[in-house]
Amino acid sequence: MEHISVLREEVLRALDPKPNEDFIDCTVNGGGHAKAILEKTAPSGRLLGIDWNQRVIENCKLKIDNFTERTVLICDNFAHLEKIAKKEGFGSVDGILFDLGISSWHLERSGKGFSFLRDEPLDMRYGAEYQISNLKTQNFLTAEKIINKWSEKEIEKNLREYGQEKFSKTIARKIVQAREIKPIATTFQLVDIIKQAIPTRYQHQRIHFATRTFQAIRIAVNDELNNLKTALPQAVNILKTQGRLVVISFHSLEDGIVKNFLRDSVKNGFLKPLNAKPMLASKAELMANKRARSAKLRAAIKI
Template sequence: MTPGDFHHLSVLPREVLALLQPQPGERFVDGTLGGGGHAGLILEAIGPNGQLLGLDRDPEALQAAGRRLATFGDRVILRQGNFSEAARFVAELGWQGVDGMLLDLGVSSHQLDTGRRGFSFQTEAPLDMRMDPEADMTAETAVNTLPEDELARIFREYGEERFARRIARRIVQVRARQPLKTTLELAELVRGAVPGGHVPARIHPATRVFQALRIFVNDELDSLRHGLQQGLDLLRSGGRLAVISFHSLEDRIVKQTFRREAHPCTCPPSLPICSCGRQPRIELLTRKGVRAGEAEVADNPRARSAVLRAVRRF
């Protein structure tokens, strides 16, 4: 599959627009551009005087989005980079804040379906998993060099894998004889390391390990923490930030960050009035996460796990 074949179905498009409420002439950041689906909808809404900065770590995504969004001309500015650096990119453009920002987390359909990227164990491929192909750390480096304790921590914390220690120990035993090189090698190792791994199941036993390695290789959770803070800092008064997450670790960080910024008071409940002086910066627009409906899930099964949360800056 070539870069020109990039494909990705944008999840919750109507819901994203309803929460971001892009208006003519506004400036937006799409911090996870992907194939440009959400960005195109936002650009249509902000009209001929609006601008959008699109960021993505994946150069293939940027190329595809550039083609898809070419009709918008210089109203769309594309940069390769992590959304955790959004403030730097916005400053380079000379923008004084933004009216809205979107983060659509996780891997794209294209990244999962392109075997050579190593995100999936459906086909044999190098153990890569980098969203930015120029990054130093790969999944192969991780599984072949990290100590057993660190591998176990990664699988337990980032994959919520109950057999993390057992899998890590088996990896260390196998790599002592020969380094692990491919996705199928690792998937079969995990299958053999966990109890009942060869019993047919709805979820492959290596799913959580692959998720954990992808998160570690791309430093996804720290990037999310920094990106959320930068997004909130960049918003003008009335500006909105929307985030789509795809697993519980991401959603927990988003939910806790938003709640902390919306309810920052640290005073004991027994105090009649607030004495800490901490004032909320944002209003929660989604008390509960918004999920895809049955029709969208039928068209795009990956939308099933998507959770959308949004806030408005005071």
């Protein structure tokens, strides 16, 4: 299934792109938001699109081929935002977008074990074979390593803190017991173990019983919360005065980081909030795109 960009209209309203302005999309993926921005910034506004996945970048190149001469696509971790932006001539821009997390492509086509509905090797790295601009920071941690090498205590803490999983203790114990018999190599092996750890009445809730565990492992593998914490102040540094920062988050851990960062930056006089409350998806969007149900958009202007 094609990835549907969430909160597309809200992103445009918040970023307010005008002709000839320059933007950075830190999570460009299929280029849905990027294209919408480029349409508004004609004839000569430029866009720097970053994504941690090389295959995603290659797909994006094909999708935004109408805008090639105004677009620069870079495969890297947005934790290196300021360095990338300066190197590519985007050291002072009108707006920056983060649309965090995974896309439908990662779940359905990456083959990296992001989805508990597909039997794939436990990898979950957004980027691994790539990291072109900074080879030293290659990500060697995989979901398979966490599941097979981390101690029961470390796994339990990960599931509790990053997954807010109330059965973290039992799941961690079952994982350690199972790997003593044979290594846990695939997503379906892991799903079976989680199922054994969760009381039957919790196995048929609205949210699949493996969701929280998969989220927790994915966050740890990609160091997602630290990447975000590192990138946000860099974004403010490279925004022009009156430039706009827009962040879409999908769970409370991410949203908490964004909310605190904006609150502190407002208190310290760097930013002005664009909305008192986060923007959420409309009813119509929720009907068309399930992923939008947990999306929260926060935005601010540099002063």
